[in-house]
Amino acid sequence: MAILATLSAAGAWGALVAGIARAAHDVAPSRTVRAALAAQALKASDTAHLRYLSASGSLLFEEGQASGTLPGSMRVHFSVGATFSGSFTIYTRAGSITGRGGATPHGSGVYESFAGSLTVTGGSGRYAHAHGRAQLYGTFNRNTYALLVQTVGTLHY
Amino acid sequence: MPWRTALRAALLCACLTAVAPARAHAGTTATLNAAFAPERLGRRSTLDFGFSFSAPAGQVPPPLTQIELRYPNNLGIALSGLGLATCTAAILEASGPSACPSDAVMGHGQALTGIVLGSTIITESAPITVLRAPDEEGRIELLFYSEGTTPVNTRIVFPGLLLPASAPFGGLVSIGVPLVPTLPGAPYISVIHLRATLGPIGVTYYEQVGSRTLAYQPRGILLPNRCPSGGFPFAAEFRFLDDSVADAGTAVPCPHPHKRPGASHG
Numbered sequence: 001m002a003i004l005a006t007l008s009a010a011g012a013w014g015a016l017v018a019g020i021a022r023a024a025h026d027v028a029p030s031r032t033v034r035a036a037l038a039a040q041a042l043k044a045s046d047t048a049h050l051r052y053l054s055a056s057g058s059l060l061f062e063e064g065q066a067s068g069t070l071p072g073s074m075r076v077h078f079s080v081g082a083t084f085s086g087s088f089t090i091y092t093r094a095g096s097i098t099g100r101g102g103a104t105p106h107g108s109g110v111y112e113s114f115a116g117s118l119t120v121t122g123g124s125g126r127y128a129h130a131h132g133r134a135q136l137y138g139t140f141n142r143n144t145y146a147l148l149v150q151t152v153g154t155l156h157y
Numbered sequence: 158m159p160w161r162t163a164l165r166a167a168l169l170c171a172c173l174t175a176v177a178p179a180r181a182h183a184g185t186t187a188t189l190n191a192a193f194a195p196e197r198l199g200r201r202s203t204l205d206f207g208f209s210f211s212a213p214a215g216q217v218p219p220p221l222t223q224i225e226l227r228y229p230n231n232l233g234i235a236l237s238g239l240g241l242a243t244c245t246a247a248i249l250e251a252s253g254p255s256a257c258p259s260d261a262v263m264g265h266g267q268a269l270t271g272i273v274l275g276s277t278i279i280t281e282s283a284p285i286t287v288l289r290a291p292d293e294e295g296r297i298e299l300l301f302y303s304e305g306t307t308p309v310n311t312r313i314v315f316p317g318l319l320l321p322a323s324a325p326f327g328g329l330v331s332i333g334v335p336l337v338p339t340l341p342g343a344p345y346i347s348v349i350h351l352r353a354t355l356g357p358i359g360v361t362y363y364e365q366v367g368s369r370t371l372a373y374q375p376r377g378i379l380l381p382n383r384c385p386s387g388g389f390p391f392a393a394e395f396r397f398l399d400d401s402v403a404d405a406g407t408a409v410p411c412p413h414p415h416k417r418p419g420a421s422h423g
Binding site: 055059 | 232233327
């Protein structure tokens with residue numbers, strides 16, 4: 001469950017890359033610059049609206065759209081029990097990001113809120129080496145199984 | 158009812174003679190039963206579970222104080238649509254389940270309890286209602302309500318907390334069972350048998366659609382598409398007032414696959 005960041009704000013990404021490239025052109029690339037080129041850190045805040053696709057026992061498979069720092073489509077497999085736990089993949093224009101997360105539900109009623117954390121474990125394309133952590137929270141509709149997830153964290157890639 | 162008359166007579170007789178404490182409890186054994194109705198993989202179901210205790214002849218089991226019931230992994234209890242509303246122990250103790258929202262009811266059951274008075278075992282059957290309670294310290298909580306009338310008129314509410322459990326179980330319900338006094342000098346009530354359901358059978362919820370209130374049956378526990386090897390495992394640990402412990406386990410066998418028309422053997 002989660003969302004992480006891209007500099008999909010293409011402007012921000014472009015400016016950063018251009019700045020690093022200029023620095024690299026002006027002087028011999030330092031270890032710091034090479035490291036900056038090799039690894040980026042991005043603080044991200046995203047929201048995903050997921051809808052039910054299928055279920056088996058306590059396992060739900062959902063998909064939807066993520067918006068915010070890292071827009072794209074998202075798929076989530078998660079187990080709903082005393083705790084929520086599962087894995088996610090978000091597909092952005094620059095590549096996919098995968099990870100897993102867990103949360104504890106609170107309250108009762110049709111809408112159940114939850115809070116927890118996620119870990120980014122990898123990805124593809126620009127995010128092939130993605131890793132990071134984020135806090136997640138949201139609501140789960142116990143009638144429709146719709147999921148609203150908000151994440152705030154840092155993505156390294 | 159004749160059995161009630163008999164119980165009253167036995168109770169009166171026992172009180173007129175002497176109230177003797179229950180004898181020592183050696184070798185209490187427990188059995189656990191579980192079933193799904195219907196049991197069809199990938200479909201909604203009601204969990205029907207029960208346990209019984211056996212004690213030496215002329216005795217009842219020690220009073221029960223704690224139950225830990227482990228249920229299988231990948232059971233869609235949280236996706237059952239059960240327990241959309243909550244009820245509190247205070248409401249139940251004051252007014253019973255009828256004062257709670259209908260959408261808080263998650264199941265029903267029956268308990269058979271007993272005490273030994275003199276040399277007579279007095280039993281009592283009491284209905285049970287299982288309800289969703291507000292979360293307790295971030296944990297899902299259930300409330301079990303039981304009301305007995307004869308021979309012991311009592312109303313008890315006890316909580317069950319859903320906790321994580323290690324594989325092959327998906328979680329456990331930790332139930333603290335209160336001690337129920339009977340008569341001065343007499344032992345606490347002992348549970349002999351309990352059976353309960355968790356699911357839509359016998360449960361009706363209400364939904365507001367515009368200006369109308371519609372009754373419906375909650376969906377029920379979603380069974381996984383695949384049955385675990387060896388069936389759906391259940392296990393329970395029972396703790397008694399005399400510090401003894403009894404364990405029991407069972408597995409709901411995997412359902413036979415439905416034969417497709419024209420399917421050949423071999």
